[in-house]
Amino acid sequence: AQSVTQLDSQVPVFEEAPVELRCNYSSSVSVYLFWYVQYPNQGLQLLLKYLSGSTLVKGINGFEAEFNKSQTSFHLRKPSVHISDTAEYFCAVSAPGGSQGNLIFGKGTKLSVKP
């Protein structure tokens, strides 16, 4: 069975500062990895995903994440955040091979960008 841990429930940061949101997973099989963002009163929106290949994945809105198999991590980063990045961010995994793609989520990290 897979599980996802997001170590930080809340991350406050000033505008234009860099940010890293941490995600670790556990799985006995290879997985696909995802980051979703949820803006207030909206659904979850895919930021980026790692399926295979290059471990550095670039997503929308200037975000990127790096898959590290040895550390079972998939941390999300942005070099310079904007006020509009204030949202909740969810890391998720799914197991390939027979699965319909059911996502297993972490508890989420609330990013708060202050001016």
Add this chain to the structure above:
Amino acid sequence: EPEVTQTPSHQVTQMGQEVILRCVPISNHLYFYWYRQILGQKVEFLVSFYNNEISEKSEIFDDQFSVERPDGSNFTLKIRSTKLEDSAMYFCASSALGGMDTQYFGPGTRLTVL
């Protein structure tokens, strides 16, 4: 841009009552999902649905839950006899191809059971 829609946005019900949560997936998508998030907890998978039948379900999805695609556009989640612990945000999602394909989520329905 096509999007998944859900109605109602907020549903309040009495314990023991039946509720139906409605979703309209993206029109050419074939795979449908329900997830829920109890306040302060993880988003949890409930059920996936493909070709008019359940593909997978979690242990949360017991006999009190059912899903249906009644008319080719709507995808519903029914809870027959709600419990207090069913209070949560329920998200519908759809994808074109299943598997690794991107799931598009609706805005959610907040269910409050009193």
